[in-house]
Amino acid sequence: MLSRFQGYIDKNAEAAPLAVFRIFFGVMMFLSIVRFWSYGWIDKLYIQPRFFFSYYGFEFVKPLGSYTYLLFALCAMAALAVAAGYRYRLAIITFFLSFTYIELMDKTTYLNHYYFISLLSFLMIFLPAHRYFSLDVRLGYAKPVQYVPQWSLDSVKLLLGIVYFYAGLAKLNSDWLIHAMPLKIWLPSKFDIPFLGQWLQQEWAHYTFSWLGALYDLTIPFLLLYKRTRPWAFLAVVVFHVLTRVLFPIGMFPYIMIVSATIFFNAQWHHKMLSVLARLIRVNKAKCDNGLVMAPTKMQLAKIVLVPFFVLQLLIPFRHYLYPGELFWTEEGYRFSWRVMLMEKAGYASFKVVDKESGQRFYVNNADFLTPFQEKQMATQPDFILEYAHFLKQHFEAQGHKNLGVFVESYVALNGRRSRPYIDPKVDLTQQQESFKHKDWILPFEDEIKGL
Amino acid sequence: MVVRGVKKLWTLWVFMLMGAVACSDSDPSTEEPIDDFDRSEILVNWADNIIIPNYQDYVESLTDLKAAITTFGQTSSADLLADVREAWLEAYLDWQRVSMFEIGKAESVSLRNFTNIYPADIQKIDENINTGSYNLELPSTNDEQGFPALDYLLYGKADTDEGTVAILSTPAHKEYLQQLVERLHNLASEVLNHWTSGYRDTFVANNGSSATSSLNKLANDFMFYYEKSLRAGKVGIPAGVFSTSRLPEKVEARFSGKSKLLFLESLDAVQDFFNGTGSSNTGKSFAHYLDYLNTIKEGEDLSALINSQLNLARQKAEMLNSDFAAQIDDNNVSMLETYDELQKVVVLLKVDMFQALSIQVDFVDADGD
Known part of the structure; x- marks a missing residue:
């Protein structure tokens, strides 16, 4: 057993796929940032709001005012450097840190996609992606090798596989499979999509999309692994992601996933790809095809870091079992678990500020403090509600009020169920503290969603 | 040969995609919906x-x-x-x-x-x-x-x-x-x-169904009006819901004392719009759209719930003094009770109706999962 594992660790593979992946990744990230910037989202999401929601333990990470643009510029330049393989290690570390910092600035914008990018860029810090077809090689900063350890390629495939497979597991629940929710809400509203629009009104279409979606997520990593099924699997990847792009506002993610899937291809494809690129930019790729194998001693740190990294990745999505109550309702353990597109959740929260001495009270106009986007996210997530309540206390106490309590009257509707009270309106939220413990002031869901 | 062909296909796919990335975000066309x-x-x-x-x-x-x-x-x-x-x-x-x-x-x-x-x-x-x-x-x-x-x-x-x-x-x-x-x-x-x-x-x-389509935009305008102008402006703010004390001087038409009349007209207008009732006849509106979607979803009868909650709010308001300022000075409790009934409509409209219609509240221009 151990020897088999050692045998695997020592196995080598062509470096070209990793180089292609590095180029795709860098270019996609660069385009994503340019797109984000050009839409004015930096200003809208990170500069205009007067309050930002922090991740527990990362309260110190805040936008940097107008320097936030510099942060994005740094991140974009790092992405380009990654693509070019220029000072790769420094570039990918800079990218990982700046990108993750951006994501930590306000959890309002949390997306599984962004979390995926943070994880992937962290993983790439430890991969020898710059030892083939890179500026580092050309400039002599790194020695070119034609072969790298097989596991460095496989670790990327593993991360991709986890994302898909866990997203598939999360779909094995009664709302998704039995009730075709939330697609039953989302699809009919896309009535104006050419050709597809008319079918999206039909119940059978909602079920077909739900079941095929779950099946796709669960099987695609394996179908991509096997040579026989690979061409069809890749076709499915393209169709699936293009379809999601047409139906939902999910930005660059579909394209990122499609190009990422090319890492599963045979190395010949990557060689061809790089030859075309080499001709375009007039360089000679042959220098890298030197038959050299990367020295195994180089990768000790990676082994130490990546084994616990992947163990954590396999465990974190299941942490919701540590909490009582319905996961979709409480969202305790919902993030960082590849639960995508599972919920249509809408809420309304109105906050009552009470002077506990005089008994005077008034309601807060959320628009005074939050953007519509923040208010929308806040209203359905208990940790947001709690943090905002503490902010309100601080804000009004700074205005001279004393001894304030903050209460919330809130309603949430989940996957087409009728709205119902969400947070216990009798609980003074300023007396509650954020922690990893269960929040017992979330009112019960009074329904059951069966499944994982 | 077959294998080579497949490989060429892959290369083609990737280049097509690169092209697609460069010119993504095209607006869906505004063809007539057929459903x-x-x-x-x-x-x-x-x-x-x-x-x-x-x-x-x-x-x-x-x-x-x-x-x-x-x-x-x-x-x-x-x-x-x-x-x-x-x-x-x-x-x-x-x-x-x-x-x-x-x-x-x-x-x-x-x-x-x-x-x-x-x-x-x-x-x-x-x-x-x-x-x-x-x-x-x-x-x-x-x-x-x-x-x-x-x-x-x-x-x-x-x-x-x-x-x-x-x-x-x-x-x-x-x-x-x-x-x-x-x-x-x-x-x-x-x-x-x-x-x-x-x-x-x-x-x-x-x-269309985009965020800037007439339906989505007017739905948001309608919601904004109900929440800010009707619920807060005409009732909540003067009754002191958003302040530490009552503010009767903030009622609509304070000098003529016509606040109740104006409020009831506004509430009727909101309900008529919801039901599609115009000067001459009743046509399609949110109520019918909700009923149609409910045939797919088999959920609660939202249009009936919203109508009955609006009626409840009206009943409360009808018992108030014709001059809201006098009512607030006199007995603010019934004013606050009216506000509470109006508030319940906000939840039904903004949470339940918007979810059913899949309309974003105050459209947020950002990516989703």
Whole structure:
């Protein structure tokens, strides 16, 4: 057993796929940032709001005012450097840190996609992606090798596989499979999509999309692994992601996933790809095809870091079992678990500020403090509600009020169920503290969603 | 050979995708939807049966108000003052039936802000009248014009009708009255003309599902109006819901004491719009759309729930004093009870209805999962 594992660790593979992946990744990230910037989202999401929601333990990470643009510029330049393989290690570390910092600035914008990018860029810090077809090689900063350890390629495939497979597991629940929710809400509203629009009104279409979606997520990593099924699997990847792009506002993610899937291809494809690129930019790729194998001693740190990294990745999505109550309702353990597109959740929260001495009270106009986007996210997530309540206390106490309590009257509707009270309106939220413990002031869901 | 072909195919795919990335984000075309429920019918009903007729009524009553003020300007008398007041109330009531449609021209000229911002700044109004120098087109003069300014001049200048006539018949006051009604009339006519000379077709043709489609946009305008103008403005703010003390001086039409009448008209307008009820007949609106979607989803009968909650709120309001300010001074509890019933409608509309229709509240331009 151990020897088999050692045998695997020592196995080598062509470096070209990793180089292609590095180029795709860098270019996609660069385009994503340019797109984000050009839409004015930096200003809208990170500069205009007067309050930002922090991740527990990362309260110190805040936008940097107008320097936030510099942060994005740094991140974009790092992405380009990654693509070019220029000072790769420094570039990918800079990218990982700046990108993750951006994501930590306000959890309002949390997306599984962004979390995926943070994880992937962290993983790439430890991969020898710059030892083939890179500026580092050309400039002599790194020695070119034609072969790298097989596991460095496989670790990327593993991360991709986890994302898909866990997203598939999360779909094995009664709302998704039995009730075709939330697609039953989302699809009919896309009535104006050419050709597809008319079918999206039909119940059978909602079920077909739900079941095929779950099946796709669960099987695609394996179908991509096997040579026989690979061409069809890749076709499915393209169709699936293009379809999601047409139906939902999910930005660059579909394209990122499609190009990422090319890492599963045979190395010949990557060689061809790089030859075309080499001709375009007039360089000679042959220098890298030197038959050299990367020295195994180089990768000790990676082994130490990546084994616990992947163990954590396999465990974190299941942490919701540590909490009582319905996961979709409480969202305790919902993030960082590849639960995508599972919920249509809408809420309304109105906050009552009470002077506990005089008994005077008034309601807060959320628009005074939050953007519509923040208010929308806040209203359905208990940790947001709690943090905002503490902010309100601080804000009004700074205005001279004393001894304030903050209460919330809130309603949430989940996957087409009728709205119902969400947070216990009798609980003074300023007396509650954020922690990893269960929040017992979330009112019960009074329904059951069966499944994982 | 087959294998080679497959590989070429892959390369082709990747290059096509690179192209797709470069020119993504194309707007879905606005082809006619072909499904069981034609959403265009809602837009047609809104435009032809509700919005345009309501604006026509509104402009007509402003024309009457203008005439009454002109007559009063020629020979001032208590009888003619009564005519002006009557015409003012008529126009004010008609205003409640168009206020929520802050879309198109109404949005670009900020119709609501120049028509009905209260409480009016009475010091500023008196100053304007005395100095004769003012520019009512400036946004800073929102609270020096419109119906609240007329409310002050027609009801708030003196305790008796004779006293009011005496004050209003001075040239400076006559001039200001005239300016106020002219401005109201010009703005309303501009909006109505825009609807009848092309915008109606633009509005109806924008029948897609994007965030900027007519349905999504007007749904948000409707929600905004209900929450901010009706629930908060007419009831919540004066009842002290958002402050540490009651603010009866912030009721609508505080000098004439017509707040309840105006509120009920506004509530009727909201419910009629929800149900698609216009001046002549009832056509399609949110209620029917919800019923249609419910045949797919088999959930709660939302349109019935919303209607019965609106009726409950109306029943509460009908028991209030005709002057909300008096009610707040007298017994604010029933005012707050009315607010609570109105608040429940917000939850039904903003959470349940918007979810069912899959409309984003205040469209957020960002990516999703």
